[in-house]
């Protein structure tokens with residue numbers, strides 16, 4: 526055999542060996558752990574991963590694994606006894622208005638207002654907002670203008686305003 530041919534032959538053998546090794550894998554008898562939303566299915570023994578990420582594990586609108594928020598305004602609307610008279614809902618928006626017909630000088634103790642206020646309290650708690658926020662909302666004066674909340678919560682934006690002629694209007698947005 527000429528030296529050049531020898532090299533070609535050796536390379537071919539090496540290639541075949543590498544192919545065999547590749548096809549037979551690392552020799553691990555994989556033991557797969559279920560994929561989660563942060564890690565794909567992983568072999569307990571060798572750490573090899575397979576496939577994409579798994580499902581989120583959602584409880585009370587929060588993924589228990591990655592902490593991502595899954596706020597369902599429709600569910601909150603329903604669970605908090607909202608009425609289409611004084612509340613509005615969409616996928617990324619929920620609003621409550623204690624004086625939906627803008628009756629002049631309506632007291633917050635009127636029927637809708639009372640229902641709406643109870644709902645606001647419940648929505649706040651469902652969204653993980655602090656209880657003092659409700660107190661702030663109901664003590665807002667007309668001259669305060671639109672107020673916003675930026676403290677801890679489940680990633681929703683909250684804003685509200687109050688005027689005796691238009692009521693307390695609270696908006697929750699994603």
Ligand SMILES: [Zn+2]
Pocket residue numbers: 553554555556568569570571572573
């Ligand atoms: Zn393995």
Ligand SMILES: [Zn+2]
Pocket residue numbers: 562563580581582588589590591592593
């Ligand atoms: Zn998750």
